[in-house]
Amino acid sequence: MMRNSMGVPPAAGFAVLHLIAVLAGARTTLGDPGLPMIWPAAGVAVLWLVNRRESRWRWVDMVAIGVITFGGLAAAGAGIEVALLEIAPAMVGPMVFIVAAGRWLPGLWAGPDGGRSLARLGELWRLLLCAALASVTGTLLHVVGELAAGADGGFSGLGTVTRLVRDTVAVVLFGVALRRIGHLHRNRWAELRGLGRDRWLECSAIVAVSGVAYWYVFSSHEDLPVGFLLIPLTVWAALRMPTSVAIVHVVVFGFVALLYTIGGHGPYARVADIGTTALLIQLYVGIVGAVGFALALVRDERDSLIQRLKVSEQEATDRATMMTTVVDSMTEGLAILDHTGRLVLRNPAAGRLLGSASSVTGTVALGSDHGFFRPDGTPLTDAELPHVRALAGEDAAPMDVLVRNAAVPEGRVVRFNVARLALVTGPYHVVVVFHDVTADRRHRDELMSFAGRVAHNLLNPLTTIEGWSEVLEQELAGYQPAERVERIQRASARMRTFLNGLLSYTAARDGKLMPTTVNLALLVGDIVNSRLDHAESTGAAPPYFEVGRLDPVDADPVLLRQLLENLIDNSLRMMAPGVGPYLAISCQPAPKRMVRIDILDNSVGIPPGKRHEIWTNFHRDKGSDSNGLELAICKRIVERHGGTIEAVANPHGTGNRMSFTLPAGRSAYARALAPTR
16 A cells, blocks of 8 residues: 555545544534534545545545544534534535536646645635535535434524635635645755745744734733734735745634634624624634735745746846847848838948948938949939838848948948848838848859950851851762761851850840830830741741730830840740740739739740749750850849849749839820820
8 A cells, every 4th residue: 555755544644634633623612512613624534535536445535534523523522413414514525625626726735746735826716616615515414414303493594604614714724734734744844944044033023923912812902802903914924934834824823813712712702692703703714814825825926926037037138148149240240120220230240241330320220321222333212222122011032232331432232131020019120131242243243244255255256167167068068078067057056146145144234224115015016026927937836926915114125125035935945845835925013113024825834943043044944955044134134124023833824924024114105105094
């Protein structure tokens, strides 16, 4: 059999403790031998059954409680009739408590190591409710028993209420006190050993003052109705003593008040009606117990919350220190801006990248007046800055910005990567990460410039090769070596296509823009006719074009034609064998006075993982005769006009949808060309 920490079987130990409680309580009557004023047996019985709730012998324990209650009362001289009336309440009341506590206080006083103790104020109120239900049940059974037995004196409402209050107080006070003492014993009195000398002196002072005060109220000046003066002592004990000591203080001095009253001393004993005296002293003990327990639990909750707050504060401080160290040691710049664009936080790297001038420090708004330009040197407006667009709710892609101010007179190209930061309250903030790409762009520009120069210089000898190959083909006409000359010509043609692509990309990247209002419908119509003529001359299947509304745009006419031709030719190249080419071209208004042009086709489509890769330099699909620069040229042309370009799946079937934006035509000529809506 499992034994508890005191070395006695649990059932036997509780049986002995319950018998002692019955014998002690039976002798504390106040006129009515059937109504003891102190009834610790109720608290012991509840603890007994709670700790044995999982045992298969719990019903035997319940019967044992009834037998011990009967035997104890009979042995104490209460009378057989009185003892018999207490059997049913003693057995059933604790069972009702167990059922209610299992629902509202699971794990209280039950489980490994005796379960858990009261820890929160809300649990105290639920404990009082469970105790009240158990007391109501026991009281009703006692009343029914009295009526059935025809007891002398009949039914007493005042006595019934007194019994109800007594049992509720007994379950809470003695149950909590016994459970707390057991908890202290299992933990080797650690709560008390941790007290310092000053706290021990204060606890001793509280006990001494309480003893003197109770003697003064209940013995020395018992005629004065000043019992309420003792409640502040309970408050003092609950707020300053350890919880276990405060609970014992409440139980001990409540017991003292009861004993004084039973002995005929104190302000409550001076009440003429004994029944009223019994009710008043029970209510006094109940109120003192509720006040003491509630304040002690509230103090424990407060101390626990303060401790958790200190731990959380220290953890937050450590994390903040760590994050500050990490952010300050970053080579990339980091800044957080509020909804007005003002700097909230900035690391040292951001200051170095943006320039340490006073205009970009503190809480000054981060705007275009700080020396922000496009990489080609044209000014940027605030509305075009990526963090401003992000604050406005737009999706802002990474953007290269030329920073030139008093602190960075030579200029520096910085890439802005932005992300919106949603706060629980207030508007969005924006996180901006800066990265210096000056060296990368210079290296890339030098490579492309070199490639353009090389391509231009290679065209002259290539022209010579092509010319002499034509002469050689004519002279060898009819001979077998003429087929080898054709190989030379095909290789020359591929090389010319590649070199022209390099030159076109260089022009799209570096050439000066000459924007004007372009009749987009007329330009697309001319390109469509040229592709139809080419198909007819080569004997290929003619593509089917469906041209919708096309508004005028402000763009460089030469670059715009190259953009449209590259995109249309790319769609025609990607057609599956045996499939008739179909292209639909139309436009629609876009935000910020832009026009979005869509080119839909029925090609084989672009795999989702390559829809960003196709815009890079020298990207070529397997089996394609492209030079790998056409789509990169398209992207560069669109970006130089302030637009964006993307490739997505055709929403109406197979194939792709190439979409790009350009500025809408603003001139009077553009308004005249605009289709009637």
